[in-house]
Amino acid sequence: MTKYSTEFKEAAVRKMMPPNAMPVRDVRQETGVTNVTLYKWRNEYRRKGIA
Template structure:
């Protein structure tokens, strides 16, 4: 399992939030990350801010 920095995670999660509002399904195409991982990161960001 790869370890990603918090900065990297935030940069990816920010693509799913305003003003970009990109679909989660589009991001794995450019990053190679799974949708499950993206949803986990998004949920963590919502909880922790």
């Protein structure tokens, strides 16, 4: 299992949120992180009120 830094996660989540609003599949292709993991990160940041 790969451990990603907080900065890496935040950068990926920011790409999926407005004003960028990149599709998850594009972020996946760019980062190599699975869709499931990206959705999980996005939901975590939304719950925390960060995204």
